[in-house]
């Protein structure tokens with residue numbers, strides 16, 4: 001696992017601070033595996049037995065997580081970015097609903113963004129806009145291709161750890177590459193000075209992007225791993241493999257209704273009414 005050494009808390013300014021930005025290749029201590037303590041992408045960990053020359057170490061413990069999502073498995077997530085495309089693959093209400101239910105069930109703040117807007121006309125956009133408004137969502141419309149809506153997205157991602165989820169082929173990796181190379185993201189040279197990557201590090205590399213199949217109109221599952229990538233303006237963005245069927249593992253018969261903002265809004269109105 002790749003671990004980045006970060007600034008410790010101000011009160012604990014130790015000699016570790018001059019190692020800020022060093023990337024270490026780590027193995028997980030056997031004991032952690034034995035007690036089935038999984039180490040997830042996004043975890044804050046204690047690393048011991050460090051060889052600063054070869055940049056190797058051992059993960060000895062995992063700090064308590066503020067949040068944990070299962071699908072994809074990522075720890076300490078502040079924000080979910082659910083990405084769909086207007087076309088190629090076409091926006092499909094049932095698939096979107098399923099992803100929204102899964103995302104809402106985590107309780108983590110959510111932004112819905114719709115990519116590839118240049119592929120459809122104004123009328124289609126307006127129809128979706130009002131339809132989603134009735135569902136309780138105000139989506140951000142964007143296009144990586146035409147560089148539309150990227151600034152507002154970048155604003156929302158600042159200083160948070162965001163996980164980007166959505167079906168294969170909607171442009172998750174393309175969006176990450178565009179946001180990381182955006183002229184509005186602060187100077188990458190700043191990062192250059194403090195970060196020492198190890199071989200194979202994805203810190204500066206572009207994420208691989210794949211064509212959408214012309215036959216099925218679906219993506220080809222180009223991204224295979226979850227990786228947490230730094231945004232040079234501050235914050236992290238995790239790319240994840242696209243999948244078509246969220247598992248809905250945390251959703252129960254009782255909690256299902258609460259994952260629909262429109263139901264919650266009606267419930268609240270009803271409560272207010274009762275109080276009067």
Ligand SMILES: Nc1nc2c(ncn2[C@@H]2O[C@H](COP(=O)(O)OP(=O)(O)OP(=O)(O)O)[C@@H](O)[C@H]2O)c(=O)[nH]1
Pocket residue numbers: 115116117118119142143144145146167168169170171172173174175208209210211212219220221222223224240241242243
């Ligand atoms: N027309 C158009 N194509 C786009 C846009 N954004 C991305 N694409 C294309 O969509 C295809 C899929 O993009 P990816 O970024 O690989 O999609 P992904 O969501 O990461 O897919 P997986 O890794 O398989 O989950 C590529 O051919 C991109 O060039 C856009 O705004 N408009």
Ligand SMILES: [Mg+2]
Pocket residue numbers: 172173174208209222223239240241242
């Ligand atoms: Mg991808």
